Amino acid sequence: MIVSLVEANLAAVVIVIIFLKYDLLSTLYGSVQIFLVLQLTYVILILQGVNKMVDIVTNRVFDTYNRFSPSNNHHTESISTLSTLKRFSRDQKFKRASNREADIKAREEQLFDLKTNKPEVVLSRRRPFMGWSCQNCAAKSRESLVTKTTETLALRNILDYQLPHASNGFFQRTFSHLHQAYTLKKYDYPQVADLVLKDERVVQAIVKATDEQIEDSNKRGDEEFYQLLLGYNEKRSRKLLYNMRSTLSDFLLRFTSWVLYKLLPCFLTSVVVHPGQVEMVKKAGQTGLPLVFLPLHRSHLDYILMSFVLLNNNIKAPLVAAGDNLRIPFFGSLLRGLGAFFIKRRIDPVMGRKDIIYKSVLHTYMNTFLRAGHNVEFFLEGGRTRTGKPCMPKYGILSVILESFMDGTIEDALLVPVSINYEKLVDGNFVREQLGKPKEMETFKNAMAGIWKVLNSSYGMMRLDFNQPMSLKELVKTFNTNGRTSAINGLSDKKSLKSKPSNSSIYGTDLVCNENKLLVESISKHIIYDCAQSTSVMSTNALAYLLLTKYREGVNIKELVVALDDLRNDMMYVRKDIGFTGDSIDVINYAVRTLGPALVRKEKVNNEDIIKPIAILPNVIELSYYSNTLVTHYALESVIAITVQLVANHRGEVVHQDLIDNVLELCDILQYEFLFCKPCQSLEQTVTSCVEDLLYRKRIFLFDEDEYELSESRMRCRRLAKHLVEDDEPSEFYPQKIYMKNNEKEAVEYLNHxxxxxxxxxxxxxxxxxxxxxxxxxxxxxxxxxxxxxxxxxxxxxxxxxxxxxxxxxxxxxxxxxxxxxxxxxxxxxxxxxxxxxxxxxxxxxxxxxxxxxxxxxxxxxxxxxx
The missing domain is CATH 1.10.10 (Arc Repressor Mutant, subunit A)
Known part of the structure; x- marks a missing residue:
């Protein structure tokens, strides 16, 4: 009897422990589940003839349930009897039935309202998915790798690493970040440097360079001198290669990941990514094609954090093109082991000629590691932006990748534009350089001082957004087709920028075919435009922009809250993501603290909080850096607003064609500051669409809808007649579309802003x-x-x-x-x-x-x- 009693107790305890271990009692929130647990326990105890234990075990189970049961506002009393459980179940069923009836009634009322009233435009509260590939240039890429559930996913902070539920051992709990680094997916990173010097391209370049040097000397026909020069050039090519090469190491990547988990929280509150974007890139990596990551460049931390994010999401880390100014003691070797390969920013001539050896070594090295399956990352802007606006692209490295595709070295490549933004710039400001001081070169001492300063400061959040990968093969086909069609129809844009490449760049060399140069420029500008449009807006960007464009003399916090709400609605309307949440007043206070009193001052005036920018030199230059993220977004609207004030007559009338012509003229003036549209779009059509958006959404013009539609119809007839009939009639013969400026306070303030x-x-x-x-x-x-x-x-x-x-x-x-x-x-x-x-x-x-x-x-x- 005693043995039976012990066995019964053990059986009951085992059942309860199993439910506790897997946290089942916390999820069993209905009478049926609890009833089954009780019945099972009763059966075991009765079979063992121990009826006295029933009440004890029952009480224990209910106590355990009450301890783990989630709280409920409508049902707060303890569940302690079977009758209570049944009553609770009936209440839940009644509540669900009532909710269904309420939902049906609400839908019927909504349908009635839709039939009788004009519906208001309600913006989606879901997080927008930024970075779709272009519908015109990469339609097939746009249809792949993205699921419809992407927009419903919440952002994720990489620094908040959570152990899997099953990993609850002592080692995993105590050394969670070390466990994370150890369990990362292992990739092979083959070293390809030894294959480069044997390549036919490099061998021919060495011979050609030697022949040119012999031609320039007075020792033609001297075989001994020729062999001496040939040996010198072979040694130089080997030295160039070994100074350039990457030594990417899986062990060093994992070790650095563990170190970063410890160091990054010292100065960053979070490193935020979109899980849907990460999953999209992960799927792209499974295609077997090389991934070409093309981020905007804001900080030296960009490439380290890029590799950190990719590695911790089990995506193969890329080789990263870095300037040779970063090849400094210790840090150069560290970066090399993390994937950096060093290239010269300027290729100086050798003996008065182009340095064909260096160019061939670089070109062959990139071809070789792409063929070996490496991913690659480089910055189209060349260097870090000093103004906060994206820089115009440099075409060198992308031209090499395009040539690799053209000559069949790689079947295709997936271009991945990446947008990076910080609440506060980690590298410090660029005020000295903007005021004319020379750039300070990177040294070991400066690097150590910079790291110490960073670790003892706070820089808020860092946000990284991956755009949808685009097939290089598809882009080449699209741009080539569109280019030929435009040429045949005589539609080429005479105002398009034909940049003149430098002879000191890779792009301005004979390694890039002339017919491909326009193609490289179009793809580069498209990527920079996409990155700029998908950059998340931080709280510091929003505050700096509003203060510099609307409230340079200061503003009370209530008015600033209203302005920030309007700005957030504008961002939601165009589906541009913002990197902050919460009430606007809290966002403003946080941004003021982050920017600091050197840039933004908060003071009390007549018992009212006043926010005022420090809009004087040199502080205003740093403040404008943060503002320029949004200046890029509003650039075309600003051009239109400036032009409206210029062409409006004394009655406030604006002739449509005068407006468009002057807008295009100002866009031409600012062409090195902004990309106003994609290379695949017509600037004039983009401007016209923007004017119409301001007309309808912001009401900057007064107009009668019927008269406006009639005017639009006349303009369409005018354009059609111009194409069908060749005559010399003056343009004044055709009706002109005329706008009337809206002089209401709200419209005037928006235009001035x-x-x-x-x-x-x-x-x-x-x-x-x-x-x-x-x-x-x-x-x-x-x-x-x-x-x-x-x-x-x-x-x-x-x-x-x-x-x-x-x-x-x-x-x-x-x-x-x-x-x-x-x-x-x-x-x-x-x-x-x-x-x-x-x-x-x-x-x-x-x-x-x-x-x-x-x-x-x-x-x-x-x-x-x-x-």
Missing amino acids: LVMTLLPLVETYAVTAFTLDKLVGRQLIESELVKDVLNELKMQLDMGTVKYGESVSVDSIKNALRLFQRWGILECHSEKKIRLYYLAESQDDSESIETVYDKVNKFRQSFQELP
Whole structure:
């Protein structure tokens, strides 16, 4: 009897322990489940003849259930009897039936409202999936790798690593990050450097370089000297390769991942990714095609965090193209082991000729590791952005990958644009460089000092967004087809930018076929545009933008909350994701703390909280860095707003064609600052669509809908007649579409807000054009010319003719010089690292410079009264 009693107790205890171990009691929340547990226990005990234990075990089970049972506002009393369980079950059924009836009634009322009232536009509250591939250029890619459930997924912080439920051992619990690094998927990273020097391309380059050197010498026919030069070039090619190569190591990647899990929380609150985007990239990696990651470049931390995120999601880490300025003691070796291969930013000539050996070694090395199955990552912008805006692309490395596809080295490649953003820039600001100071070179001492400073600071959140992978093969086919069609129909855009590559770049060499250069430029600009559009907006970006464009003199926090709510609604309307949540007042207070008192000041005035930007030099340059993420988004709308003020007559009338022509002219002026549309789109059509959006959504114009539709119909007839009938009738014969400016307060304030978005840039370009007068009859090296423009900007800022401190910017000055060079106003001679500027012969007079100045300055003349 005693044995039976013990066995019965053991059986009951085992059942309860099993339910406790797998947390089943916490999930059994209905009378049926509890009843089955009790009945099973009763049967076991009765079979053993121990009826006295029934009450004890029953009480234990109910106590355990009550301890693990989730709380319920409608049912708070303890569940202690079977009758209570049954009553609870009936209540739940009644509640579900009542909810169904309420839902049916609500749907019927909603249908009635839809029939009788005009429905309001309700924006989806789901998180938008940014980064779809282009419908025009990559339609097949757009249909793959993305599921419909992607938008419902919540963001994930990589730093919050959670152990799997089954991994509950002592080692896993105590050393969770070490366990994570150990269990990561293992990939092979073959070393291919030894194969490069045997490649026919490198061998031919060495022979060609030796032949050219013999031709330049006075020892033609000297076989001994030829062999000496040949040996020297072979040794040089080997040295170039071993200075360039990556030594990517799986062990070092895992070890660094463990270290980063410990260090990153010291200065970052989170490293956020979208699980749907990660899953999409993971599926792309399973295709067997090389993945080409193309992120925007903001910080030295970009490539480390990229590899960290990919590795911890079991995606093969890429080889990363890094500038040779990072090849410094210790850190250079560390980066090499993490996948970096080092390339020269400028390829200097050798003995007065192109360095064909270096170019062939680089080209062959990239071909070889792509053929070996490596993924690759590089920054199309070349270097980090100094302004917060995406830089215009450099075409070198992408041209090599395109050539690898064209010559059949790789079957295809998947291009993955990547957007990266930080709440606060980890590398510090670029104020010194924007004020004309030279860039400080990377050294071991500076790197250690920078790391120490970073570890003792707080930089908030980092957000990484993967765009949908695009097939290089599909892009090439699309652009080639569209290019041929445009040429046949005579539709090529005469205003399109034909950039002139430098002879010191990979792109400007004979390794890239001339017919492929336009293709490389189109793909590069498309990727930069996609990355800019899919960059998440951080709280610091939103606050800095609102303060610089609407509230430079300060604003009370209540009004700022309303403005931030409006901005968030605008972002939701265009399906642009924002990197913050919560009430706007909390977001503002957090952003103010993150930016710090050097950039944004919070003070009490008449018992009211006032937020005020530090809009003076040099602080305003750093503040504009954060603002420029949103300036890129509103750039085209700002161009339209500036032009509306320019072309409107005294009655407030705006002629449509005048508006479009002047918008295109200002877009041409700012072509090195922004990509206003994709290469596969027509800029004029994009501008027209944007005007219509402002017309309907923001009501910047007054119009009668019937009259507007009639005007639209007339304009369509005019365009059709122009194509069908060849005549010399003046354009005034056709009806003109005319808008009337809306002078209501809300519309005027919105237009002024848009105007101030780009007005600082227009000031920079106008003053740069004005300073060209100093080049009449003389020539200046670039550094001296830029210094003269900076001094002129500062002087006019003090006088009040330049109104915005952020207009003082070296990057914008250099972009303006590039523009004037393209217009044929300036000419530039480059030798080694020195660029010499002088006026073109036909423009070398003050009258020509005044014409250029007037062409730019007209866009800012109407805004002298703005704050």
